[in-house]
Amino acid sequence: MHDVVIVGAGPVGLFLACELGLAGRSVLVLEREAEPHSSWRSFPLGLRGLSGGSVEAFHRRGMLPALLAASGVDERPEAAAPRSVGHFAGTPLDPAAVDLARLPYRLAGPALDGIMTSLEAVETVLAERAGKLGVEIRRGVSVTAVAEEGAAVVARSGAEEYRARWLVGCDGGRSTVRRLAGFDFVGTEPQLTGYLALATLTDPGVLRRGFAVTPQGMYVTMSEPGHLGVLDFDGGAYDRSQPPTREHLQSVLRRVSGTDVTLGEVHLASSFTDRAKQTTTYRRGRVLLAGDAAHIHSPLGGQGLNLGIGDALNLGWKLAATVAGRAPAGLLDTYTAERHPVGARVLDWSRAQVAVTRPDPHSRAIRSVVRDLLSTRDGTTYVFERTSGTSLRYFGEPGLAGHNAPDFVLADGTRLSDLLQDGRGVALDFSGRLPAVGDRIRHVAGPARDDLGFGAVLVRPDGIVAWAGDRVPDRGSFEEAVRRWFQF
Structure with missing residues (x-):
C-alpha cells in the first residue's frame, strides 16, 4: 500500500508528487492519458504563463535552471523590480509603473518575475524530478471508483485496485475524483x-x-x-x-x-x-483535491496553473507530515483554510475580467473607468500584487508572519531558496539568540545582507513565514510557533 495515490499527472499532480517524494513518502501517480506528449501541451497551444510566485516555488526546490532550459528562457539575472506585469482583460500594463514602496517584504532575486513556458516543459521537468525521488507514474489508467475502507482509500480502474492511506485528485476541471468522492461544486454558470x-x-x-x-x-x-x-x-x-x-x-x-x-x-x-466553480472544501475524509479539480474559471488572466501549483506547495508538506504521524493537530485542515480563500479570490478575479469584456453599454462604460484606473501607479501595482503572488497572506497580525518569505541572502551568499531545497522548515537566526529545534527545521545562525529589520524568521517548508521576531527575538514565542507548525 502506498502512502499517497495522486490521480492526474499534470503540473499540479506532479508538483505534489515531488513534494511528497522529497519528504520520503511512497507515491503512486495514476494518469488517464497513455502518452505524456500532445500538441495541446507543447508550444504554441500549450503556452502558459508562470507567475513570480510559481517561478519562486521551482527556485526553492532547485528546479529553476531545468525549467528555464526546458522553456527556452535565458538564465534570470537578479532583479529588484518586475520586468513584466501582464494584462487585465486585455489591457497591457507597464512594469515601470509598479510602486516598489508598496512591496516592503520583497528582496532582489532571480524569481521576482514570471516566465512564459508550456505545459510540456513544466511536466517534463517535474516528471524527471519525480522519478529521481522514487515516485511511480502509471499512464493509461482511468479511475472508475473511489472508496474509503477503514484507514485506506481504494482507487479502482476496471479490475485493478490501487490502495493508499490518502488519495489526492489532481485530475482537472472535469475531475472524476471530485465526482466519485461526492464533493460539492458550486459557483456561477457561463456567460461566454x-x-x-x-x-x-x-x-x-x-x-x-x-x-x-x-x-x-x-x-x-x-x-x-x-x-x-x-x-x-x-x-x-x-x-x-x-x-x-x-x-x-x-x-x-x-x-x-x-x-x-x-x-x-x-x-x-x-x-x-467562463464557468467559475469551487468545491466547498478541499478535503473529504482521506480524499483531497488540488488544482482544477478543486476550482475552475475562465483562462482570462492566466491564473489557473499558478493557483494549482500553490495548492500543491501548500498541501505537500502538510500531507507528508500527516502520513508520517508528525503533524500537529489540525495541520491538514489548514490546507482548505488557507487555500480555499485564495481560490475564491482568483475566481472573482476571473469574473471581473469577464464582466468588463462583455459587449454591452454598461460593461463598456465600466471598462473605460477600469482602464483609466489601471493606467495609474496604484492600479498597476495592485494588479502586480494580485497576479504575482506578492499579496498572498494566510494568517497573522500586521507584519511578516503569514506572508511569502523574502529570499534573504546570508553574509556568505547563501539564499533562503538554497536552504529550502530539501523541503524542511528553516529558522533564520540573524541574532544568534535562538536554540536549534529538532532535525525537521534547518537552523541557520548568522547575519543577513539585508534582514529587513528582523532578528529571526521561521519559515515553513512551503516558504511561508510562520513567525518573525524583532532585533531581540522572543524565545518563547519562537518555540510556540515551532510547536504550532512542527509539533515539538
Whole structure:
C-alpha cells in the first residue's frame, strides 16, 4: 500500500508528487492519458504563463535552471523590480509603473518575475524530478471508483485496485475524483464560449495584433501565426461535446472581429467557457483535491496553473507530515483554510475580467473607468500584487508572519531558496539568540545582507513565514510557533 495515490499527472499532480517524494513518502501517480506528449501541451497551444510566485516555488526546490532550459528562457539575472506585469482583460500594463514602496517584504532575486513556458516543459521537468525521488507514474489508467475502507482509500480502474492511506485528485476541471468522492461544486454558470485554435489564415493582416476588445466580444492573436483565441458572449450555449468546425470558427471569428477574415486549414481547435466553480472544501475524509479539480474559471488572466501549483506547495508538506504521524493537530485542515480563500479570490478575479469584456453599454462604460484606473501607479501595482503572488497572506497580525518569505541572502551568499531545497522548515537566526529545534527545521545562525529589520524568521517548508521576531527575538514565542507548525 502506498502512502499517497495522486490521480492526474499534470503540473499540479506532479508538483505534489515531488513534494511528497522529497519528504520520503511512497507515491503512486495514476494518469488517464497513455502518452505524456500532445500538441495541446507543447508550444504554441500549450503556452502558459508562470507567475513570480510559481517561478519562486521551482527556485526553492532547485528546479529553476531545468525549467528555464526546458522553456527556452535565458538564465534570470537578479532583479529588484518586475520586468513584466501582464494584462487585465486585455489591457497591457507597464512594469515601470509598479510602486516598489508598496512591496516592503520583497528582496532582489532571480524569481521576482514570471516566465512564459508550456505545459510540456513544466511536466517534463517535474516528471524527471519525480522519478529521481522514487515516485511511480502509471499512464493509461482511468479511475472508475473511489472508496474509503477503514484507514485506506481504494482507487479502482476496471479490475485493478490501487490502495493508499490518502488519495489526492489532481485530475482537472472535469475531475472524476471530485465526482466519485461526492464533493460539492458550486459557483456561477457561463456567460461566454471561448475558442482556442491553431489555423491557417489566408489573410492574416485583417486582424489586429494582440488583444482586441470589440463591440461583439474579444479576440487575441498570439505569438505564432494562426494561433488564435476568441470570446463569444453566447451564454455558454455552444455544444462543446465535439471540436468546433472550421465553418463555425470562421463564423464566430468574423462576427467578433468585425472583419471578413478567412480561415484555411484548422489544425487544432477546442472550446471553453467562463464557468467559475469551487468545491466547498478541499478535503473529504482521506480524499483531497488540488488544482482544477478543486476550482475552475475562465483562462482570462492566466491564473489557473499558478493557483494549482500553490495548492500543491501548500498541501505537500502538510500531507507528508500527516502520513508520517508528525503533524500537529489540525495541520491538514489548514490546507482548505488557507487555500480555499485564495481560490475564491482568483475566481472573482476571473469574473471581473469577464464582466468588463462583455459587449454591452454598461460593461463598456465600466471598462473605460477600469482602464483609466489601471493606467495609474496604484492600479498597476495592485494588479502586480494580485497576479504575482506578492499579496498572498494566510494568517497573522500586521507584519511578516503569514506572508511569502523574502529570499534573504546570508553574509556568505547563501539564499533562503538554497536552504529550502530539501523541503524542511528553516529558522533564520540573524541574532544568534535562538536554540536549534529538532532535525525537521534547518537552523541557520548568522547575519543577513539585508534582514529587513528582523532578528529571526521561521519559515515553513512551503516558504511561508510562520513567525518573525524583532532585533531581540522572543524565545518563547519562537518555540510556540515551532510547536504550532512542527509539533515539538
